[in-house]
Amino acid sequence: RAAAAKRAAFRPAVTLDGHRVEVAANVRKPEEAVEAVAAGAEGTGLVRSEFLFDGREQPPTEEEQFALYRRLAEGFGGLPVVLRTLDAGGDKPLRFVHHPVEANPFLGLRGLRLSLAEPALFRAQVRAALRAGRHGDIRLMLPMVDGLADLRAARAIIERERLALATPPLEVGIMVEVPSAAVMADQLAREADFFSIGTNDLTQYALAVDRLHPTLGARSDALDPAVLRLIDMTVKAAHGRGRWVGVCGNLAADAMAAPILVGLGVDELSVSIPNVAALKAQIRGMTMLAAEKVARAALDCATAAEVRALPALRELAHA
Ligand code: PEP
Ligand code: MG
Numbered sequence: 001r002a003a004a005a006k007r008a009a010f011r012p013a014v015t016l017d018g019h020r021v022e023v024a025a026n027v028r029k030p031e032e033a034v035e036a037v038a039a040g041a042e043g044t045g046l047v048r049s050e051f052l053f054d055g056r057e058q059p060p061t062e063e064e065q066f067a068l069y070r071r072l073a074e075g076f077g078g079l080p081v082v083l084r085t086l087d088a089g090g091d092k093p094l095r096f097v098h099h100p101v102e103a104n105p106f107l108g109l110r111g112l113r114l115s116l117a118e119p120a121l122f123r124a125q126v127r128a129a130l131r132a133g134r135h136g137d138i139r140l141m142l143p144m145v146d147g148l149a150d151l152r153a154a155r156a157i158i159e160r161e162r163l164a165l166a167t168p169p170l171e172v173g174i175m176v177e178v179p180s181a182a183v184m185a186d187q188l189a190r191e192a193d194f195f196s197i198g199t200n201d202l203t204q205y206a207l208a209v210d211r212l213h214p215t216l217g218a219r220s221d222a223l224d225p226a227v228l229r230l231i232d233m234t235v236k237a238a239h240g241r242g243r244w245v246g247v248c249g250n251l252a253a254d255a256m257a258a259p260i261l262v263g264l265g266v267d268e269l270s271v272s273i274p275n276v277a278a279l280k281a282q283i284r285g286m287t288m289l290a291a292e293k294v295a296r297a298a299l300d301c302a303t304a305a306e307v308r309a310l311p312a313l314r315e316l317a318h319a
Pocket of ligand 1: 046048087177197198199200201202248249250
Protein backbone atom coordinates (compact mmCIF):
# COMPACT_ATOMS: atom_id res chain seq x y z
CA ARG A 1 0.00 0.00 0.00
CA ALA A 2 2.77 2.43 0.95
CA ALA A 3 4.68 1.56 -2.22
CA ALA A 4 1.57 2.14 -4.34
CA ALA A 5 1.00 5.52 -2.69
CA LYS A 6 4.59 6.43 -3.39
CA ARG A 7 4.30 5.50 -7.05
CA ALA A 8 1.09 7.54 -7.32
CA ALA A 9 2.88 10.56 -5.88
CA PHE A 10 5.28 10.55 -8.83
CA ARG A 11 2.63 10.31 -11.53
CA PRO A 12 1.67 13.63 -13.09
CA ALA A 13 -1.58 15.32 -12.11
CA VAL A 14 -3.87 14.78 -15.10
CA THR A 15 -7.62 15.25 -14.87
CA LEU A 16 -9.98 12.43 -15.85
CA ASP A 17 -10.45 14.14 -19.21
CA GLY A 18 -6.74 14.54 -19.91
CA HIS A 19 -5.80 18.06 -18.77
CA ARG A 20 -2.38 18.24 -17.13
CA VAL A 21 -1.61 20.58 -14.22
CA GLU A 22 1.92 20.94 -12.88
CA VAL A 23 2.19 20.54 -9.12
CA ALA A 24 5.28 22.09 -7.56
CA ALA A 25 6.44 22.78 -4.02
CA ASN A 26 7.23 26.04 -2.21
CA VAL A 27 10.63 25.79 -0.54
CA ARG A 28 13.19 27.92 1.24
CA LYS A 29 16.42 26.03 1.76
CA PRO A 30 18.33 23.69 -0.58
CA GLU A 31 17.86 20.82 1.90
CA GLU A 32 14.16 20.88 1.06
CA ALA A 33 14.73 20.05 -2.60
CA VAL A 34 15.21 16.33 -2.02
CA GLU A 35 12.20 16.22 0.28
CA ALA A 36 10.06 18.04 -2.31
CA VAL A 37 11.06 15.70 -5.13
CA ALA A 38 10.42 12.67 -2.89
CA ALA A 39 6.93 14.03 -2.21
CA GLY A 40 6.20 14.12 -5.94
CA ALA A 41 6.79 17.82 -6.62
CA GLU A 42 7.54 18.59 -10.27
CA GLY A 43 9.98 21.31 -9.30
CA THR A 44 9.56 24.38 -7.15
CA GLY A 45 7.23 27.22 -8.08
CA LEU A 46 8.51 29.47 -5.32
CA VAL A 47 11.85 29.61 -3.55
CA ARG A 48 11.51 32.18 -0.77
CA SER A 49 15.10 33.44 -0.81
CA GLU A 50 14.56 35.66 2.24
CA PHE A 51 15.97 32.97 4.54
CA LEU A 52 19.42 33.91 3.26
CA PHE A 53 19.09 37.52 4.34
CA ASP A 54 16.96 37.37 7.50
CA GLY A 55 18.51 38.35 10.79
CA ARG A 56 21.98 38.97 9.36
CA GLU A 57 24.27 41.89 10.03
CA GLN A 58 25.79 41.70 6.54
CA PRO A 59 24.23 40.55 3.28
CA PRO A 60 25.23 37.13 1.94
CA THR A 61 28.00 37.33 -0.65
CA GLU A 62 27.53 36.39 -4.28
CA GLU A 63 29.65 33.27 -3.69
CA GLU A 64 27.58 32.18 -0.72
CA GLN A 65 24.38 32.64 -2.70
CA PHE A 66 25.79 30.86 -5.74
CA ALA A 67 26.66 27.80 -3.64
CA LEU A 68 23.13 27.62 -2.23
CA TYR A 69 21.34 28.19 -5.53
CA ARG A 70 23.55 25.61 -7.18
CA ARG A 71 22.63 23.09 -4.50
CA LEU A 72 18.97 23.91 -5.04
CA ALA A 73 19.24 23.45 -8.80
CA GLU A 74 21.09 20.17 -8.37
CA GLY A 75 18.69 18.98 -5.67
CA PHE A 76 15.82 19.40 -8.10
CA GLY A 77 17.79 17.49 -10.71
CA GLY A 78 16.86 19.56 -13.73
CA LEU A 79 13.25 20.22 -12.70
CA PRO A 80 12.19 23.90 -12.77
CA VAL A 81 13.41 26.04 -9.86
CA VAL A 82 11.56 29.35 -9.68
CA LEU A 83 13.84 31.48 -7.55
CA ARG A 84 12.13 34.54 -6.17
CA THR A 85 14.46 37.47 -5.71
CA LEU A 86 14.59 39.02 -2.26
CA ASP A 87 11.11 39.89 -1.00
CA ALA A 88 12.09 41.99 2.02
CA GLY A 89 11.13 45.43 3.21
CA GLY A 90 7.81 46.52 4.55
CA ASP A 91 7.09 44.29 7.50
CA LYS A 92 10.33 42.32 6.94
CA PRO A 93 13.19 44.84 7.43
CA LEU A 94 16.84 43.97 6.85
CA ARG A 95 19.50 45.00 9.36
CA PHE A 96 22.05 45.97 6.72
CA VAL A 97 19.71 48.25 4.77
CA HIS A 98 18.58 51.69 5.79
CA HIS A 99 14.80 51.53 5.58
CA PRO A 100 12.72 54.70 5.59
CA VAL A 101 10.13 55.08 8.34
CA GLU A 102 6.85 54.04 6.76
CA ALA A 103 3.32 54.46 8.06
CA ASN A 104 2.08 51.67 5.75
CA PRO A 105 4.94 49.24 5.20
CA PHE A 106 2.87 46.93 2.99
CA LEU A 107 2.44 49.89 0.65
CA GLY A 108 6.08 50.84 0.86
CA LEU A 109 9.58 49.92 -0.22
CA ARG A 110 8.98 46.17 -0.52
CA GLY A 111 10.04 43.33 -2.76
CA LEU A 112 11.36 44.41 -6.14
CA ARG A 113 11.06 48.08 -5.14
CA LEU A 114 13.67 47.50 -2.44
CA SER A 115 15.92 45.55 -4.82
CA LEU A 116 15.84 48.43 -7.31
CA ALA A 117 16.65 50.89 -4.50
CA GLU A 118 19.59 48.71 -3.42
CA PRO A 119 21.11 47.72 -6.77
CA ALA A 120 24.31 46.23 -5.33
CA LEU A 121 22.22 43.81 -3.29
CA PHE A 122 20.09 42.92 -6.31
CA ARG A 123 23.08 42.51 -8.62
CA ALA A 124 24.79 40.04 -6.30
CA GLN A 125 21.66 37.90 -6.11
CA VAL A 126 21.09 38.04 -9.86
CA ARG A 127 24.71 37.13 -10.61
CA ALA A 128 24.57 34.18 -8.21
CA ALA A 129 21.36 32.95 -9.87
CA LEU A 130 22.73 33.38 -13.40
CA ARG A 131 25.82 31.37 -12.51
CA ALA A 132 23.78 28.66 -10.76
CA GLY A 133 21.62 28.46 -13.89
CA ARG A 134 24.44 26.49 -15.47
CA HIS A 135 23.68 23.66 -13.02
CA GLY A 136 19.94 23.29 -13.52
CA ASP A 137 16.72 24.94 -14.67
CA ILE A 138 16.71 28.15 -12.63
CA ARG A 139 14.20 30.86 -13.44
CA LEU A 140 14.04 34.25 -11.78
CA MET A 141 10.80 35.56 -10.31
CA LEU A 142 10.36 39.19 -9.27
CA PRO A 143 8.11 39.90 -6.25
CA MET A 144 5.76 42.85 -5.74
CA VAL A 145 5.83 44.05 -9.36
CA ASP A 146 3.30 46.87 -9.70
CA GLY A 147 3.79 47.62 -13.38
CA LEU A 148 5.96 47.58 -16.46
CA ALA A 149 8.46 50.23 -15.35
CA ASP A 150 9.93 48.14 -12.53
CA LEU A 151 9.88 44.98 -14.65
CA ARG A 152 11.87 46.77 -17.35
CA ALA A 153 14.33 48.22 -14.86
CA ALA A 154 14.91 44.79 -13.33
CA ARG A 155 15.28 43.07 -16.69
CA ALA A 156 17.83 45.65 -17.79
CA ILE A 157 19.98 44.92 -14.72
CA ILE A 158 19.62 41.16 -15.20
CA GLU A 159 20.61 41.39 -18.87
CA ARG A 160 23.60 43.60 -18.10
CA GLU A 161 24.91 41.09 -15.54
CA ARG A 162 24.23 38.20 -17.89
CA LEU A 163 26.27 39.78 -20.64
CA ALA A 164 29.09 40.48 -18.20
CA LEU A 165 29.08 36.85 -17.02
CA ALA A 166 28.37 35.42 -20.48
CA THR A 167 25.87 32.97 -18.97
CA PRO A 168 22.86 31.54 -20.81
CA PRO A 169 19.65 33.58 -20.43
CA LEU A 170 17.24 32.69 -17.62
CA GLU A 171 13.49 33.05 -17.87
CA VAL A 172 12.33 36.09 -15.91
CA GLY A 173 8.79 36.00 -14.56
CA ILE A 174 6.84 38.08 -12.11
CA MET A 175 4.61 37.54 -9.15
CA VAL A 176 1.14 38.85 -9.74
CA GLU A 177 0.26 39.95 -6.24
CA VAL A 178 -0.52 43.64 -6.68
CA PRO A 179 -3.92 44.32 -8.28
CA SER A 180 -2.40 46.71 -10.82
CA ALA A 181 -0.31 43.84 -12.19
CA ALA A 182 -3.41 41.69 -12.64
CA VAL A 183 -5.28 44.53 -14.33
CA MET A 184 -2.31 45.25 -16.64
CA ALA A 185 -1.45 41.58 -17.18
CA ASP A 186 -1.90 41.82 -20.96
CA GLN A 187 0.83 44.46 -21.15
CA LEU A 188 3.08 42.70 -18.61
CA ALA A 189 2.75 39.42 -20.50
CA ARG A 190 4.65 40.96 -23.42
CA GLU A 191 7.76 41.29 -21.28
CA ALA A 192 7.47 38.69 -18.50
CA ASP A 193 8.20 35.07 -19.37
CA PHE A 194 5.69 33.71 -16.86
CA PHE A 195 3.35 34.75 -14.07
CA SER A 196 2.86 33.31 -10.62
CA ILE A 197 -0.07 34.62 -8.65
CA GLY A 198 0.64 35.37 -5.00
CA THR A 199 -2.81 35.08 -3.55
CA ASN A 200 -1.71 36.05 -0.04
CA ASP A 201 -0.75 39.56 -1.07
CA LEU A 202 -3.21 39.80 -3.96
CA THR A 203 -6.04 39.21 -1.50
CA GLN A 204 -4.63 41.70 0.99
CA TYR A 205 -4.36 44.43 -1.64
CA ALA A 206 -7.57 43.66 -3.54
CA LEU A 207 -9.72 43.60 -0.42
CA ALA A 208 -7.74 46.22 1.50
CA VAL A 209 -7.31 43.93 4.50
CA ASP A 210 -3.86 43.67 6.08
CA ARG A 211 -2.83 40.00 5.84
CA LEU A 212 -1.61 40.11 9.44
CA HIS A 213 -4.59 42.01 10.82
CA PRO A 214 -5.55 40.77 14.28
CA THR A 215 -9.34 40.93 13.84
CA LEU A 216 -10.19 41.30 10.14
CA GLY A 217 -8.96 37.86 9.08
CA ALA A 218 -12.44 36.55 8.36
CA ARG A 219 -12.91 39.24 5.73
CA SER A 220 -9.93 38.21 3.69
CA ASP A 221 -10.87 35.01 1.92
CA ALA A 222 -8.87 34.50 -1.28
CA LEU A 223 -11.92 32.80 -2.79
CA ASP A 224 -13.59 36.20 -2.86
CA PRO A 225 -14.99 36.69 -6.39
CA ALA A 226 -13.06 39.97 -6.59
CA VAL A 227 -9.81 38.04 -6.25
CA LEU A 228 -11.03 35.27 -8.58
CA ARG A 229 -11.83 37.82 -11.26
CA LEU A 230 -8.30 39.22 -11.01
CA ILE A 231 -6.94 35.67 -11.37
CA ASP A 232 -9.21 35.08 -14.36
CA MET A 233 -7.97 38.28 -16.04
CA THR A 234 -4.37 37.29 -15.41
CA VAL A 235 -4.75 33.80 -16.86
CA LYS A 236 -6.54 35.03 -19.97
CA ALA A 237 -3.93 37.74 -20.58
CA ALA A 238 -1.04 35.33 -20.06
CA HIS A 239 -2.44 32.62 -22.31
CA GLY A 240 -3.18 35.23 -24.97
CA ARG A 241 0.58 35.72 -25.19
CA GLY A 242 1.55 32.08 -24.73
CA ARG A 243 2.79 32.53 -21.14
CA TRP A 244 2.13 30.05 -18.35
CA VAL A 245 0.53 31.02 -15.03
CA GLY A 246 1.04 29.47 -11.64
CA VAL A 247 -0.43 30.11 -8.23
CA CYS A 248 1.99 30.00 -5.31
CA GLY A 249 -0.03 31.62 -2.51
CA ASN A 250 -1.68 29.62 0.26
CA LEU A 251 -4.87 29.42 -1.75
CA ALA A 252 -3.31 26.77 -4.00
CA ALA A 253 -3.37 24.31 -1.11
CA ASP A 254 -7.05 24.91 -0.27
CA ALA A 255 -9.07 21.90 -1.47
CA MET A 256 -11.97 24.25 -2.20
CA ALA A 257 -9.78 26.38 -4.43
CA ALA A 258 -8.05 23.76 -6.57
CA PRO A 259 -11.07 23.01 -8.80
CA ILE A 260 -11.62 26.74 -9.39
CA LEU A 261 -7.97 27.50 -10.15
CA VAL A 262 -7.72 24.52 -12.48
CA GLY A 263 -11.00 25.53 -14.10
CA LEU A 264 -9.74 29.07 -14.64
CA GLY A 265 -6.85 27.56 -16.59
CA VAL A 266 -3.99 27.95 -14.10
CA ASP A 267 -1.12 25.82 -15.41
CA GLU A 268 0.84 25.21 -12.23
CA LEU A 269 0.06 25.08 -8.52
CA SER A 270 2.89 25.41 -6.03
CA VAL A 271 2.13 24.35 -2.47
CA SER A 272 3.97 23.39 0.70
CA ILE A 273 5.60 19.95 0.53
CA PRO A 274 3.05 18.11 2.72
CA ASN A 275 0.23 19.23 0.38
CA VAL A 276 1.74 18.01 -2.90
CA ALA A 277 0.45 14.42 -2.94
CA ALA A 278 -3.11 15.27 -1.89
CA LEU A 279 -3.37 18.03 -4.48
CA LYS A 280 -2.19 15.73 -7.25
CA ALA A 281 -4.72 13.10 -6.16
CA GLN A 282 -7.51 15.68 -6.10
CA ILE A 283 -6.70 16.84 -9.65
CA ARG A 284 -6.66 13.24 -10.88
CA GLY A 285 -10.16 12.79 -9.46
CA MET A 286 -11.82 15.68 -11.30
CA THR A 287 -12.63 16.56 -14.89
CA MET A 288 -11.54 19.82 -16.50
CA LEU A 289 -15.10 20.16 -17.75
CA ALA A 290 -16.49 20.17 -14.20
CA ALA A 291 -13.71 22.47 -13.01
CA GLU A 292 -14.42 25.00 -15.75
CA LYS A 293 -18.10 24.94 -14.92
CA VAL A 294 -17.54 25.54 -11.22
CA ALA A 295 -15.00 28.29 -12.00
CA ARG A 296 -17.59 30.12 -14.11
CA ALA A 297 -20.14 29.75 -11.32
CA ALA A 298 -17.64 31.13 -8.79
CA LEU A 299 -16.93 34.20 -10.94
CA ASP A 300 -20.66 34.91 -10.89
CA CYS A 301 -20.98 34.69 -7.09
CA ALA A 302 -21.28 37.84 -5.00
CA THR A 303 -19.25 36.78 -1.96
CA ALA A 304 -16.61 34.29 -0.85
CA ALA A 305 -19.23 32.57 1.31
CA GLU A 306 -21.38 32.02 -1.77
CA VAL A 307 -18.40 30.53 -3.59
CA ARG A 308 -17.68 28.15 -0.73
CA ALA A 309 -21.34 27.10 -0.60
CA LEU A 310 -21.52 26.09 -4.28
CA PRO A 311 -22.73 22.45 -4.18
CA ALA A 312 -20.65 21.50 -7.24
CA LEU A 313 -17.55 22.92 -5.58
CA ARG A 314 -18.17 21.07 -2.33
CA GLU A 315 -18.42 17.87 -4.33
CA LEU A 316 -15.13 18.47 -6.16
CA ALA A 317 -13.39 19.50 -2.94
CA HIS A 318 -14.32 16.34 -1.09
CA ALA A 319 -14.08 13.84 -3.92
C1 PEP B 1 1.90 35.60 -1.76
O1 PEP B 1 1.90 36.81 -1.53
O2 PEP B 1 0.87 34.94 -2.00
C2 PEP B 1 3.17 34.83 -1.78
C3 PEP B 1 3.23 33.60 -2.27
O3 PEP B 1 4.26 35.40 -1.26
P1 PEP B 1 4.52 35.68 0.30
O4 PEP B 1 3.47 34.92 1.06
O5 PEP B 1 5.91 35.21 0.55
O6 PEP B 1 4.35 37.16 0.38
MG1 MG C 1 3.70 37.98 -1.48
